[in-house]
Amino acid sequence: MTVIDKTTTEFIDDQAIVDTLQACQDKSGSTVRCIIKKAFELKGLQPDQIASLMHISDPELLGELFQAARQVKERIYGKRLVIFAPLYISNLCSNECLYCAFRAKNKLVHRRALTQEEISVEVKALLDQGHKRVLLVAGEAYPQEGFSYILKAIETIYSTTNGRDHIRRVNVNIAPLTLEEFRQLKQAKIGTYQLFQETYHRPTYMAVHAGGPKRDYLWRLTALDRAMEAGIDDVGIGVLFGLFDWRYEILAMMQHIRHLEQRFGVGPHTISVPRLEPATGSDLASHPPKPVSDLDFRKIIAILRLAVPYTGIIMSTRETPNLRRESFALGVSQISAGSRTDPGGYSKTDYQASQFSLGDHRPLDVVIQDIARLGYIPSFCTACYRLGRTGQDFMDLAKPGKIHMHCDPNALSTFMEYLLDYASPQTKRVGLALIEQVLEQMSPAASKRAKAMLQKVESGQRDVFC
Numbered sequence: 001m002t003v004i005d006k007t008t009t010e011f012i013d014d015q016a017i018v019d020t021l022q023a024c025q026d027k028s029g030s031t032v033r034c035i036i037k038k039a040f041e042l043k044g045l046q047p048d049q050i051a052s053l054m055h056i057s058d059p060e061l062l063g064e065l066f067q068a069a070r071q072v073k074e075r076i077y078g079k080r081l082v083i084f085a086p087l088y089i090s091n092l093c094s095n096e097c098l099y100c101a102f103r104a105k106n107k108l109v110h111r112r113a114l115t116q117e118e119i120s121v122e123v124k125a126l127l128d129q130g131h132k133r134v135l136l137v138a139g140e141a142y143p144q145e146g147f148s149y150i151l152k153a154i155e156t157i158y159s160t161t162n163g164r165d166h167i168r169r170v171n172v173n174i175a176p177l178t179l180e181e182f183r184q185l186k187q188a189k190i191g192t193y194q195l196f197q198e199t200y201h202r203p204t205y206m207a208v209h210a211g212g213p214k215r216d217y218l219w220r221l222t223a224l225d226r227a228m229e230a231g232i233d234d235v236g237i238g239v240l241f242g243l244f245d246w247r248y249e250i251l252a253m254m255q256h257i258r259h260l261e262q263r264f265g266v267g268p269h270t271i272s273v274p275r276l277e278p279a280t281g282s283d284l285a286s287h288p289p290k291p292v293s294d295l296d297f298r299k300i301i302a303i304l305r306l307a308v309p310y311t312g313i314i315m316s317t318r319e320t321p322n323l324r325r326e327s328f329a330l331g332v333s334q335i336s337a338g339s340r341t342d343p344g345g346y347s348k349t350d351y352q353a354s355q356f357s358l359g360d361h362r363p364l365d366v367v368i369q370d371i372a373r374l375g376y377i378p379s380f381c382t383a384c385y386r387l388g389r390t391g392q393d394f395m396d397l398a399k400p401g402k403i404h405m406h407c408d409p410n411a412l413s414t415f416m417e418y419l420l421d422y423a424s425p426q427t428k429r430v431g432l433a434l435i436e437q438v439l440e441q442m443s444p445a446a447s448k449r450a451k452a453m454l455q456k457v458e459s460g461q462r463d464v465f466c
């Protein structure tokens with residue numbers, strides 16, 4: 001087991017957060033507008049500025065905040081939205097997270113760890129829908145073989161084929177690992193390692209994690225350090241909103257982000273914004289201690305977009321279609337779609353208890369059509385990670401705005417693949433019209449590159465990327 005370096009554990013400064021929240025309550029028009037102007041420089045925001053934005057309540061200023069987030073999002077990410085599906089391989093768990101259906105003592109859930117064959121069947125079901133990126137998810141207890149179960153599962157996912165299709169990027173959301181295990185995860189060629197601190201507020205953390213290894217706050221807090229030390233460039237961060245005051249959580253998460261930036265030269269690749277949803281056998285999940293309203297949730301996304309402009313924001317199917325639609329304009333850059341949160345959920349028709357309730361049950365094709373009608377390009381792109389454009393290399397392209405030259409053509413070519421191979425006739429019609437429209441709006445260089453790639457896809461080539 002790695003010895004935790006003390007210097008890496010002292011980056012959540014509780015007092016500084018409380019002081020900033022107390023001190024920075026100036027939400028006057030002049031202050032807010034000055035902060036928004038600063039945000040347009042795309043260099044991020046300081047804690048005092050973030051705290052001021054949190055206090056906005058005037059509808060006009062809120063409108064200006066949302067508008068600014070929309071503009072920053074479009075400047076950096078354009079109109080693309082990356083699509084993925086979670087793949088739950090096991091709900092065995094030794095923890096007692098009071099908000100989760102998979103917690104050890106919950107007898108209402110049938111326990112199951114998929115075999116490698118069953119994982120392969122699930123992957124085929126996802127490929128059949130048109131997915132190319134999955135997020136492997138598991139509880140914190142592995143079958144007899146231990147951690148190698150996860151490594152084998154990743155191998156199974158990558159090696160499963162459906163015709164000529166295969167999953168091109170596997171991201172992972174599993175419990176904190178040792179440095180050595182993270183090294184093995186890196187060797188297994190994962191994309192992003194994702195881990196949510198759930199709450200940075202220690203007393204709340206101890207109260208909601210009633211048993212199991214997850215009670216070790218620091219082991220979890222330092223997990224992304226170990227992942228990055230092990231060479232995993234892309235890490236994902238997150239808070240489970242509803243457990244504690246969201247304002248505190250955002251400032252604490254910013255401290256975590258700045259710590260990673262200082263230590264590794266680059267911060268997290270993504271931020272997830274899960275909100276507590278009802279879960280079988282959990283009173284806490286149905287009665288969040290600090291519920292986050294829809295309006296505050298939209299504020300959270302907009303503030304994060306301005307505070308860390310180059311970090312992707314992930315929105316899951318926990319939220320309803322309407323809220324998801326609104327969030328695209330506010331800063332979300334990746335979404336899950338057509339999700340199931342029970343192991344075996346994609347290939348089985350019988351109902352198993354999910355980890356939590358979903359707000360968006362629509363199949364992938366319906367989500368894709370909806371997104372396209374709104375003018376966003378659904379992207380199944382996996383190019384950056386496969387070409388080694390991760391961590392600092394990704395940021396070096398993203399910050400001067402050069403990533404557009406890759407992202408937009410890659411989004412279009414992967415979207416075209418989807419339309420030709422998997423879309424319903426109606427989605428295909430809507431999607432092809434969108435592609436035409438987007439090509440006209442692109443810069444001449446990007447449009448030329450995109451057209452050449454689209455031609456290849458239309459003539460039968462697949463997995464065309466730059």
Ligand code: SAM
Pocket residue numbers: 099100101137138139140173174175176195196198239240274275276277278279285318355356
């Ligand atoms: N078991 C690992 C862990 O806890 O880190 C990884 C997977 S866990 C299944 C993924 C995430 O689901 C957790 O980090 C938590 O934030 C989220 N989650 C658990 N219960 C939830 C609920 N009732 N509503 C929304 N999200 C929930």
Ligand code: SF4
Pocket residue numbers: 093094095096097100101102103104138139140214
């Ligand atoms: Fe287990 Fe993760 Fe659920 Fe906690 S959140 S009970 S660790 S699956």
